[in-house]
Amino acid sequence: MSNKTKSKENQELSYQVVLSYKVSHNYPLKTFLIECKDKLNECIDMIWNNIEYTKKDKPKLPKSNEFKRNLRNKLLENWSYASHYIDGIIKTAYSILQSWASNYKRGYRTKTKPVVERLFVRVKTTLIKYDKERAEIRITIKPRKEYLTLNIKNEWFFDKVKDLTIGEIILKENEAFLTFKDNLNYSDKDIIVGVDSNLKSLDLFHPIEGWIRIDLTELHRLKEVYDRKIDFLKKLLKKCPLRVLRKINRLFERRRNRVKDFLHKLTTQLSRLFPNAIFVFEDLNKRSMYKNKYFNRRIDRANWNGIIEKISYKAIVILVNPAYTSTTCPICGSRMESQEGQVVCYNCSNSFNRQVVGCFNIFKRGLGVIKRFMGGSGVISERSDENLKTVRFLCP
Secondary structure: OEEEEEEOOOOEEEEEEEEEEEEEOOOOOHHHHHHHHHHHHHHHHHHHOOOEEOOOOOEEOOOOHHHHHHHHHHHOOOOOOOOHHHHHHHHHHHHHHHHHHHHHHOOOOOOOOOOOOOOOEEEOHHHEEEEOOOOEEEEEEEOOOEEEEEEOOOOOOHHHHOOOEEEEEEEOOOEEEEEEEEEEEHHHOOEEEEEEEOOOEEEEEEOOOEEEEEEOHHHHHHHHHHHHHHHHHHOOOOOOHHHHHHHHHHHHHHHHHHHHHHHHHHHHHHHHHOOOEEEEEEOOOHHHHOOOHHHHHHHHOOOHHHHHHHHOOOOEEEEEOOOOOOOEOOOOOOEOEEEOOEEEEOOOOEEEEHHHHHHHHHHHHHHHHHHHHHOOOOOOOOOOOOOEEEEEOOOO
C-alpha cells in the first residue's frame, strides 16, 4: 500500500509506504465484531436505498453532508461502544459500494446489494494509543471501560517498526492487522527503471545497465502444476466430496503460499539490485485481455498485481497508462506494426525488438511523471541500448 504527497514549496514528492503485520490475541471480541458487522450491513442498506441512477444507468452514491450526518446519527442508536467505530463502519461501507459501482459501470457486477459476512472492524487512529518505549498498543473498545492491549516487543517485526508511526488497525476475532507508515522521498532516488510485464517474464529498461529480462517461467510452471492437480481432483468431487474438498483446499493453500514466497523473494532481490530506483509499471487490467478459456487461464497465472503490491512495500512504484507501449516508435512517436517479434516504424524506417520498445516507452512515461513533479532533478538521463541481461529467479 502506498500514498503520495507533494510539497509545493520545495517541489519534492514524498511517498508513504504502509507496512502491514499480523499479530494474534485471545481477547473475547466475537460479540463486538458481530455488532460491527450488523451495523456495517445496516449502513450499506441505507446507502443502497438512496443510490440514484443517471440516464446512462450509472449509479451515484449519496455523499451530501446532511445524508452522512443523518446516517451517523441513525447508526449510533443503541450503540454501546466507542462512537469512532461508526465512522470507520461508514468509511468501509462507502468503500465497498464504490468498488461495486466501479465494477457495475464496467459490466462486471449486477444490481445486487453487497452483503458482508466476515467479522472485522477498522480501528481509527483516534482509538489507538501507541507507547513506543514499552512497545504496547492500547485499543479502546468502550471508552473508560474496556480496552484491548497488544504488546509487540517480542514480535519478529518490532525492530523494523519501532520508530515508525502507527496507522489504522483491522481487528478480527483472534488476530489483529497492524499498519505502520514510513516516508520516502523521490529526490533521494537516482534511477528510473521501466518494467514491461509479460506472461512469463519482466522486461526492465535501466538507463545504465540497458535491457534486463527477469525470467518468470518457474512461477508460471509452479501455478500450472498445482492447477493440473486441482483440475484432476475436481473430477472426483461427486464420488467423495468431503475428502476431495479438503485436498483441494490444501492444494490451494500450498499454491498460494508458494506463490507468495516466490514473489517476496523476487521483489526483495529487485529492490536490492536497484536500491536507489523508482520502478515504473503498467497499470494493467486482466479482464480487458480475456479472449478464450485457454488464454484466460494463462493470463490468470500471471501475477502482475502481486508483484506490484509486494515491491511497493520495498521501493517507490509508479503506474502508467499501458496503451500502445509496445507499438509506439521511441524515436518519432509514430504507431508501428508487428512482424515476428519485431516492430517496424515505416515513418522513420527503423525496426526494434518489441520487448525493448515496451520497457523503454514505460521508462519514458515514468520519466515524464517524475519531471512534472521534480523538473528532472535527481534522474539520470535516458540511454537506449539493447544490451540484454537475463536473470532467472527460481523457487528454492
